[in-house]
Amino acid sequence: MPRIRVGTEDSIQPGAPALVRHGGVEVGVFQVDGEFRAYLNRCPHQQGPVCTGPTTGTLAAARATGWKLAWVLDGRVLLCPWHTMEFDLLTGQRIRGRGERLRAYPVEVSGGEVFVTIGRPQVEPSQGRQCVG
Numbered sequence: 001m002p003r004i005r006v007g008t009e010d011s012i013q014p015g016a017p018a019l020v021r022h023g024g025v026e027v028g029v030f031q032v033d034g035e036f037r038a039y040l041n042r043c044p045h046q047q048g049p050v051c052t053g054p055t056t057g058t059l060a061a062a063r064a065t066g067w068k069l070a071w072v073l074d075g076r077v078l079l080c081p082w083h084t085m086e087f088d089l090l091t092g093q094r095i096r097g098r099g100e101r102l103r104a105y106p107v108e109v110s111g112g113e114v115f116v117t118i119g120r121p122q123v124e125p126s127q128g129r130q131c132v133g
């Protein structure tokens with residue numbers, strides 16, 4: 001499986017993902033709260049370039065806010081630019097969805113460099129980062 005160097009840890013900042021391509025596969029690598037995640041740049045809705053959308057938050061009502069809308073998950077939501085579906089960048093799961101999720105790839109940080117392995121079967125986002133250096 002191809003292990004692709006994405007860049008240094010510092011070069012991938014929150015809200016500014018790096019896009020890497022291998023063959024016909026394009027992957028967006030994100031940094032969220034110090035964690036790295038990599039997702040296929042193809043939305044599960046209609047195959048839009050989801051990784052080119054903005055990183056934002058979302059409005060949600062919860063008991064803690066008296067069931068009033070409040071801004072939550074700031075910096076953790078990826079908004080698909082085609083039809084505005086929202087995905088949690090830490091889990092890949094669609095917010096308020098029906099189980100849709102982004103396809104995740106393993107990310108590894110070694111010696112301050114970030115690598116993504118493209119071509120492996122889908123992994124759970126919790127397995128997306130391994131520190132080896």
Ligand code: FES
Binds near residue numbers: 080082085
């Ligand atoms: S293609 Fe992403 S929301 Fe439709």
